[in-house]
Amino acid sequence: MPSLSYREKSLYASLLAELIVYGPYFIRHHQQPLNTVAGMIAAVVVLQIIAQSIIAASTRNRVTDERDRLIELRGYRAGYLTLASLMVFGLGLLWMHTAAGDFHLENHHMGIHFLNVFFAMLVIADITKTVAQIVAYRRAL
Amino acid sequence: MPAIRNRIRELRAERDLTQQDLADKVGVTRQTVIAMEQDKYSPSLETAFKVAIALGVSLEQCFQYDGRGKR
Numbered sequence: 591m592p593s594l595s596y597r598e599k600s601l602y603a604s605l606l607a608e609l610i611v612y613g614p615y616f617i618r619h620h621q622q623p624l625n626t627v628a629g630m631i632a633a634v635v636v637l638q639i640i641a642q643s644i645i646a647a648s649t650r651n652r653v654t655d656e657r658d659r660l661i662e663l664r665g666y667r668a669g670y671l672t673l674a675s676l677m678v679f680g681l682g683l684l685w686m687h688t689a690a691g692d693f694h695l696e697n698h699h700m701g702i703h704f705l706n707v708f709f710a711m712l713v714i715a716d717i718t719k720t721v722a723q724i725v726a727y728r729r730a731l
Numbered sequence: 732m733p734a735i736r737n738r739i740r741e742l743r744a745e746r747d748l749t750q751q752d753l754a755d756k757v758g759v760t761r762q763t764v765i766a767m768e769q770d771k772y773s774p775s776l777e778t779a780f781k782v783a784i785a786l787g788v789s790l791e792q793c794f795q796y797d798g799r800g801k802r
């Protein structure tokens with residue numbers, strides 16, 4: 591079992607917290623009401639605080655260096671590219687549906703639908719960022 | 732083959748230093764020392780100088796540049 595740095599442990603904890611909370615969201619694939627989305631965000635925040643506190647308390651050496659910062663930047667780049675790609679894809683779909691005339695803004699479910707779509711995009715981008723960082727650490731960079 | 736190669740492992744062994752000892756002296760993580768020793772990570776100039784100083788050698792004795800290697 592390779593030894594993990596403080597940042598790596600922290601990333602694994604973040605990924606685990608996100609998968610535990612957001613996993614059912616993607617598996618069930620239902621449109622969640624506003625309260626459920628807010629609840630998931632709160633659950634992730636609470637889980638992150640607990641996990642990061644445990645890791646910080648149990649890790650003696652919490653040094654971060656230039657390689658950690660480089661890997662962090664790589665992760666943010668991967669996350670940004672994912673988010674931008676999803677946004678372009680989503681806007682393309684929106685344009686196609688609008689052009690086809692099957693898009694009705696007056697539908698009261700439309701707001702919830704948009705909320706879920708944008709929330710899913712953010713979650714996917716964030717998970718991509720975390721996974722990209724973990725992969726960079728496992729490949730030594 | 733990487734463009735920047737180093738003799739950190741060899742120099743460290745000669746001085747009977749562990750990876751953690753060197754990491755503490757330089758101010759990086761042990762994982763970064765491992766990555767440098769495996770030629771998977773080329774450090775910044777500042778860190779390269781710190782490594783050379785920690786090992787008591789000049790920069791050229793510790794790091795070598797090979798223009799034919801991939802960057």
